[in-house]
Amino acid sequence: MSLAPTFKNRGLLLLLLCLAVVWFGNLQYRKLVRPDEGRYAEIPREMAVTGNWITPRLDGLKYFEKPPLQYWATAAAYRVFGQHQWSARLWGGLTGFLGILLIYFTGRKLFGPDAGFYAALVLGSSLLYVLIGHINTLDMGVTFFMSLSLAGFLLAQRDGAHPRETARWMYTAWAATALAVLSKGLIGIVLPGAALVIYTLIHRDWALWKRLRLGGGLLLFFAIAAPWFVAVSLRNPDFFHFFFVYQHFDRFLTKDLHRYHPWWYFVPILVTGVLPWLVQTADGLLHGWEKGNGRRFYPKRFLLVWAVSIYVFFSISDSKLPSYILPIFPAFALLMGERLTRVSGKTLFWQTAPMALLAAAALALSPFVIRLASPEVPLPLYEKYRVWLIIAAVLWLSGVLTTLALSYRGKIKPALIVLAATGLVCGQLVITGHDSLSPASSSYAIAQQVKPYLKPGAPFYSVGMYPQTLPFYIKRTVTLVAYRGELAFGVKHEPHKWLPTALDFETAWRRAPYALAIMQPNTYKQFKQEGLPMIKIAQDTRRIVVKTP
Incomplete structure (x- = not known):
């Protein structure tokens, strides 16, 4: 009885195990980023909390x-x-x-x-x-x-x-x-x-x-x-x-x-x-x-x-x-x-050869990702992400060169396995490293600053914006102010759940014994100039959170 099928099956199982570890290993690592990840995390959260599995809701509104x-x-x-x-x-x-x-x-x-x-x-x-x-x-x-x-x-x-x-x-x-x-x-x-x-x-x-x-x-x-x-x-x-x-x-x-x-x-x-x-x-x-x-x-x-x-x-x-x-x-x-x-080994060699040039180009260009820095996504964040991209490019180039060596010697299956493993790991490095930008692309950090100030039943206003990932992290909805966006349908059919204008917000804010609000820096500056009483409790590169005095 030949042992070859046994070893082959064991090899496939080992590859499957490695794939599963690499594939699922980073699902928790990254913070949820706007807009899709926040939206498609929050709708099920509200569904699970309310028990309403028929009518999807986002921020408490029909969606x-x-x-x-x-x-x-x-x-x-x-x-x-x-x-x-x-x-x-x-x-x-x-x-x-x-x-x-x-x-x-x-x-x-x-x-x-x-x-x-x-x-x-x-x-x-x-x-x-x-x-x-x-x-x-x-x-x-x-x-x-x-x-x-x-x-x-x-x-x-x-x-x-x-x-x-x-x-x-x-x-x-x-x-x-x-x-x-x-x-x-x-x-x-x-x-x-x-x-x-x-x-x-x-x-x-x-x-x-x-x-x-x-x-x-x-x-x-x-x-x-x-x-x-x-x-x-x-x-x-x-x-x-x-x-x-x-x-x-x-x-x-x-x-x-x-x-x-x-x-x-x-x-x-x-x-x-x-x-x-x-x-x-x-x-x-x-x-x-x-x-x-x-x-x-x-x-x-x-x-x-x-x-x-x-x-x-x-x-x-x-x-x-x-x-x-x-x-x-x-x-x-x-x-x-x-x-x-x-395909033959030589054909695979020539098909893979252009990837060596692309990988080398990626390695040469990766350091320049810092040029994408802006006031919203500052330089230190891109400097962290640059390290991930450089590592991914080095790995990609190494994997391609190894694939070329194997395919040239006619070892087609090992060559393809190496190229696939390289592609998977490099892709994972690119997406995992993106968490370096999460202070600008996710509400996780600002949510941690806000959590000590949350009180049951206290209104939390979102002025002129909807921070997609914030409700998931603070485990509650917010009240939209002067903003509808993709929630326009829900606002139209449940208008009592939002405030149409900044003036409505100012009136509600002054009357509330305790409330929180999130807004963009320009909006915060405008309200301060108008003398609206508020205390800043949290801030990131895109948003400011305030509470009533």
Whole structure:
């Protein structure tokens, strides 16, 4: 009996353990930063405290911009583990980690063991995937469920699949699509549907639709996705128009949300986001239209259609953020995983060589990050972050050089493991080191100064601003003054929960026996000039907190 499989399995388990330690090890280290991390930590906190799992609230106001699946998961984590930075980030970190395992499994089933292994290496070390997996936002959750939908579809339609297997995987795809909709809205079904339609039109494979299990699949989809939408609409008649019309169609077609960027906005994000696999990505895409061994269904072509259609969809949208294209990365990884099984050591050498130049450039430019310093983010903070970036650049260059040496000698698998490990660790260093800037990007420090002054029932005003991360750290909401921003919908429907003008604030402040307020330095200066009595109790580079005398 050969011991090779045993050693191979032990090696995979060791790599999985190392991945888990590196992946989850820094979830608690960094302070929550504005705006997304504060928002998506606070909504579940209020949900867990109030016990209202139907109507999401931010700062005590109705907040219907996104569906609740991640809120539910995070609120449940708070109930089980407590309210911490790591439990706030757990859902994104966990779905990112599971996404790597999913791509390994899918690649293994579709293209063979090595292809699955290489696909997992690529996905788990691509810079954008690593970064978003450690930031508390909704994009990793929706990416995981869209990937599960994609995987279920590919495994159901592959040549040789047994009818029962086809049914099982298609129902998995339908369930995952419903969870994607509950994660971030209609894109969870619109984007997979668009890829399916485009693939069908290209190949004129109308029989494909007969294998989708449409009847049972739609029933399963609505059984999972519909109950919350029905419940929240019954409790909040204003939900439907705001969520489905404004948050979807207006967001896509207008510039109202001030996220407009030119059509090429995602090009540098994609180029940077796939590092350290830039050349391998191009190679995988160039060979993505190959039919391979498919006779009835061509998984590589569908992966290419999936990636391109999602990229084009967001490129023509009038609302763009870097994380929007994250769902294309698992498809990229599968294409690259399959392609890497067919490259030679010398080919891998030349594909990796440009990374040495980029790593050297990163090392040369890292010290100059201090030039980004400003009054809001002062020089000492960037000096601390510079150290992290230099270490990451040195490691990146060392890893690339090691990969080049291994690939030149034909040791492809060790070379790919080294390159992937380097990419993952460097990405973690970049995101972990960002905590050096937290005094300017998070409310954690000022919250620690404020906590001794908090009193039950005492009003806490937020004048002309909403500090996204402050409520999570002080475990309470604030009263908005002369500011609505993304809370405009909630303010409109519950106007008694805010103060519209600075004059209203001054009146309330003078009448309050005890109150706190947070504001920007210019606002504080203006109130002092007007003679409003207040005592400064906390300050950072962006905000000042005062109390009544």
